[in-house]
Amino acid sequence: MSHRNIILIGPMGSGKSTIGNIIAKRLHREFQDSDHFIEKRTGVDIARIFDIEGEQGFRDRESNALSELLRQNNRVIATGGGSVLRQENQQLLKQKGYIVFLDTSVNQQLRRLARDKKRPLLQTENPRARLETLFEERRPIYLDLADLAIKTDKRVARRLAADIINQLPDNLK
Ligand code: S3P
Secondary structure, X not given: OOOOEEEEEOOOOOOHHHHHHHHHHXXXXXXXXXXXXXXXXXXXXXXXXXXXXXXXXXXXXXXXXXXXXXXXXXXXXXXOOOOOOOHHHHHHHHHHEEEEEEEOOHHHHHHHHOOOOOOHHHOOOOHHHHHHHHHHHHHHHHHHHOOEEEEOOOOOHHHHXXXXXXXXXXXXX
16 A cells, blocks of 8 residues: 555646545545645635735745645645646656646637636736637657656546546555
């Protein structure tokens, strides 16, 4: 039995938190969400951190949160969509966990995030264009890091979680 972490990566609105929570319950592991961890630590929401410290300030906090969360094993961890950008984070994620990529189309993201006010990167005139740019930039990184990539479109969270668990290496479940 391996206590290696299970780490969910993927874009905003791919369902990392919802699915991570279900997987953690089913596998009797602790669930942690990097954005929630940062909000709890700072006492303010992500949008406020972007306002005050800019994206770079947020990314510093995100790197610190990841290294703290990944100090322990046996967790299921939902990361923020941009957490794969820094090379130091990529190394850490690879070292410290089994990486599951939730592969979600921009259309699906838009369906989930249409009225979102919490994500600073989407508070723009044209959220679709922003998501498309991020998709182009980041999807190759997600794919490269992934031990398991799974398409999420038109699938309900419970089924998807069950499917992921099925496909995990035996020693992780
Ligand atoms: C971001 C994704 C968000 C959050 C922040 C930036 C990104 O997390 O970390 O708004 O760069 O894609 P979710 O992926 O949980 O929405």
